Amino acid sequence: MSVPLLTHLEVVPRRRNMGIGSELLDVVRQRLSAAGHRQVALGVGLDNDDAQRLYKRHGYVEWPHGMVKTTAVIYLSDGRRQFLPELCRIMVKPLDGDDSAHG
Secondary structure (H helix, E strand, O other): OOOOEEOOOOOOHHHOOOOHHHHHHHHHHHHHHHOOOOEEEEEEEOOOHHHHHHHHHOOOEEOOOOOEEEEEEEEOOOOOEEEEEEEEEEEEEEOOOOOOOOO
């Protein structure tokens, strides 16, 4: 069975801590569950403590297979993108439950 992988879920800094990330995760959960998926995975940078806390509040747990080498995409002000190596923590969440009571 395949597991959907969320990539580059980001809220611009001036809009953070307003519940937008939680809303995005709730919509993702609802849509993937409705499509028949049983779990979801995502990668988060090792230094992104705020995002890790958000995902944990939503029931994501670290998978037991260690870190994964990925590529970070940095969007530059002139529209170009810069690609840098990044080590990510992979987190997974079962989709069989309702996490609307997160907090």
